[in-house]
Amino acid sequence: MDTPDEKPRQRTDPTKTTTETLRQAGKQAGKIVRDIATVPPRSVHPALVPGVSVEETGRTYRTDPLVFGVAASFTIAFIAWGVFAGDNLAGTTQAVLDWVVEYFGFFFTTIATVILVFMLFIGFTRYGRIPLGRDDEEPEYSMFSWISMLFAAGMGIGLVFWGAAEPLTFFENPPPGTVEANTLEAMHTAQAQVLYHWGPQAWAFYALVGGAIAYGAFRRGRTPLISSIFAPLLGEGRTTGPLGRTIDVFSIIVTLFGTAASLGLGALQIGHGVEIVSGIGELGNGVLIAAIAVLTACFIASAVSGVSKGIRALSNINAVAALVLAFFVFFVGPTLLILNVIPSVAVQFLGDLPEMIARSASQGDEAQMFLSSWTIFYWAWWISWSPFVGMFIAKISRGRTIRQFVSVVILVPAAISLVWFAIFGTTAIQQQMDGAGLTVDPPEEVLFGVLDNLPFPLITSILLILLISIFFITGADSASLVMGTLSQQGRPDPSRWVAVVWGVLVGVIAAVLLVTGEEGSGLRSLQNVTIIAALPFAVIMAFMMVAFMKDLRRDPMILRERYARAAVRHSVMAGLEEYGDDFALVPVEYDHSEDDLAWIDESEVDDSLAEVYATATEAIDIIPDAGADAGADAIPDAATHADPAAALAEDTAESVDEAGGTAPTER
Template sequence: MSTQEQHPPTTTTPPRTEALTATASTSAGTPPGQVHPAIAPPPGRAADRGGLDRFVFGVAAVVALAFCAWGIAAPSNLGSVSSSALDWVVTNLGWFFVILATGFVIFVLVLAASRYGRIPLGRDDEQPEFRTASWIAMMFSAGMGIGLMFYGVNEPLTHFVTPPPGTVEGETGAAVRTAMATTMFHWSLHPWAIYAVVGIAIAYGCFRRGRRQLFSSAFAPLFGRGRAEGRVGRMIDVLAIFATLFGSATSLGLGALQIGSGLQVLTGIGEVGNTVLILVITVLTAAFVASAVSGVARGIQYLSNINMVLACLLALFIFVGGPTVFILNIIPNAVGAYFSELGLMAGRTGAAGGDAAAEWLSGWTVFYWAWWISWTPFVGVFIARISRGRTIRQFVTGVLLVPSVVSLLWFSIFGGAAIADQQAGRELAAEAGPEAQLFGMLADYPLATVTTVLVVVLVSIFFVSGADAASVVMGTLSERGSLNPSRFTVVFWGVLTGAVAAIMLAVGEDALEGLKNLVIVAALPFAVVMVLLCVSLVKDLRRDPMMLRHDAATVAVEQAVVEGLTKHGDEFTLVVGHQPESEDADGDGTSPTVVRTGVQPPEETDRR
């Protein structure tokens, strides 16, 4: 069997070898003068219409300001309501967060392994915008932040001293494995799979389909273009703003707690209360507003790059000056424990351990899944922006593996050093609160004052740059996908994020619990949005030009081969060429093989 292009014959066809024509057509047909959707190039990026979307901005701003007013006027009432809401969510919907997070991991892995994995996030022949080394470096920066600084020591140490209910006895060799496995469960594949879902949807819509950089734009395949750009889509953008607002405010609150603890160590001012924490938030929010107004975005970016270097130097200092061999032993131990206990951790719900398990889940796993979901508008847009030209398979591989390796090294170094201190009788877990445990560990190392100042500076810059980036995302959502939202909109959301962080710290007796309570409740509506996003993405990918070509080719060639084998045995030729249905393909009185694939142009569905 051979395959050739059709052109005027120059030789005589051998005996018993005849041409068989296979043609593919769409059920809707391709109008004259239009390019077939299977070979149409991706359109250019949608025009940046800009301008404030009064509905999105107005609804989000009014509700957020009402929340702030509630917190100022009746903080105890807000605290009690948020606690009650949290209890209801964890009791009735904790299973939803648990299943959802694992579902996202399976979804992106199947997507990458399937035929959709070869679809590029751009034109068919487009090369990656950034070199692989630069792409990995930027992915590394996305994996760092206030969360790693706050929980780097706290989480492994806490799980070592008090393992999850129903697992192992605390402060044993088995507890080391469980502590590292649980920490990696919370910080590796699951969170980055959540980010990957949004990153793929945004990158594919912008770079492959030419849509605007809005969450609502990704729902055109599911709801139709009209609804995606109407009230339904705008409400999705409002929910994305709320998720970003509360997720960012939680990060800022954690940063304020750690900065306050550092100031306590450096100045000896005694226990830090909410007044000092709110003052810290106010000062750093003012610094962010000043940077936004003065247009020193390059300066913030420069400081952020310096922050990455300083974070690496801090980790290297702990690795070299701490229990180096113990840390090296923990790294493979953590990897093995993670994969061996993955099924158990992924299926852990309140049903297995009663109230103790439910309380533990609300403070750890469910909180993390809600926090990651609330951060998807920011991190998802960021990783989408730097991944243009890469295939979905390359995207998933990089997004899941690179940050996971960073988290493994970070928690092995800081968590391993803290566990070694605890095993040596330091009692680090009992001496300091979660926000102060890093400083407590550094007190046993040389240059304790210098490293304490370094941590405070690191967290402060993460605070300012994080507020900057999150506010730009909320500004983009408020201004119809504009890549350069107005200064007023950015500053408004930045100030409001700081205000929400301050209120979240003040609403409960335990500031950390107040942060966790509200982020879980706020993330619930957006979790539903992300489920619908997966459905919309699959529907979009099924109509990708590359997939249409693949489907048409598969059906056409398969039916042509069957026809050829039936009529001519092993000796026949497939000919590529235009063949009207009414013509006789091979002059023997038979009609050609015509394959109809049922392909429908995606814009037809969008218009509906």
């Protein structure tokens, strides 16, 4: 006789209970999918889509007259302003810059940190396994070519221009509230500050734009446009409407000014190099304009040849030239000091990072001046370059996972920048401490001065000019292709005439900005225009993070994980409720005749996917565990059911086990 504490466990028909339980589990998993999924196309279950490339959509491209016309008209008007009223342009941009820095300086410094944290989050959490392409797609380029191309397009000219000048500047004038100038402490603080400007936060801007575009184009089948990133927020229709076109126009304009600023810096340095090598004395603006014209013709020729032929070849050549120059300075310069500086600066950068992030105008006029002259300018510069660098690295990063993408795009160039500035900056500082008499004004002369104090100055100066020229070509080459893509509704290989038009306009703007206004105001105008043009796009990037995150949460790989976890979790709960500890989840054969047990909505499945569902002949069933004493005969015939959720759960569990981890907890 049973005691009150030992009431008999109520047993029901295992087949009926299991069927009902699994139907409920399937409905719950289906609800998760319906709540978070956007189905492309509507008849395809979102968890089964392996990725759709933009080429597979059959989309056609044409020149968008509104986007092209508005952006080109604005550019021509700006050029005319510089030609006919250069002094007025310089004064106006300075006044607007002062307003931007005063009221939006905090926004630039804040968004730089937020974007870095966001990219590290998606790169090193469960989202990092998502590929930028189909599930089984292989990378298009080798690792060396990939890094060479993104590095050359990302900040090539800037590294050469500031490689020795910026560390030496901060050595002689340290950031406010830090250390005493011209000391060993100042050398380390200077290098840490330089890495803050050129390290992970700089590349996070590129990674956000590039990753979002690559994901949309190669996994969602969208056009490779900045506006297409906002499809999760605006809807597919609105991205091709006035709002989407406005975003693309802003992207073209900010690319124009960002590229022109960098090309202007390169032209200044090339001009000074020619003065040194030729010995003909100071060059006038006419020679600088002629140099820009020649280089513009070169990068237009490279652009029309295509990425794989032009940019990849030039990037590989440039990578080798940069390595040769860096190794030369490393071995003939203060080698041991450089080797000691690299780890010291890396550690000090991490220690100084909170102080550098927290620096703001509230700390006084000196801090405000430093931020506006350096940090805010750099964040604006990277933002202005992010549309074209992001679109370019999206094009060359197809097939990489998000984790690979974030690791390489953010961490590898940051590490290279650390070594680059350690070599050239430390050499410049050491020479200055030894009484070399280097001057940081103008900055384009510093690196040539450093090379002049080392062996073979003529040869290394020629190599430096070649290096800058190729960086000039690859940067403008990439920009003209990207602006052509933006002008032609996302066409991956824009028409040659469009690339030529934008290439010419980039060269003209660079030349105009160099000779605008009074003597010496050219570089200031470049910086001012860059920051002003970057402000609207900084706001766009803030919403870009929201859109990208919304996209990733709907990715088929993430859906499968949620789908599997929901099905298994509810199956386990049902088993515990029905059988207590005496149950197991085992694979059983799926009987296709029992259609009344199917829970998948037939409206979501078309004929092309019928075979996918039909092959899911194994599923998870709940059976009572008879224990060791009963033997195999005690196990009842397993109930059959149509539960693709369970099959997907099994596949996901296997893939997780193979990856050496477990599925993350559902939020």
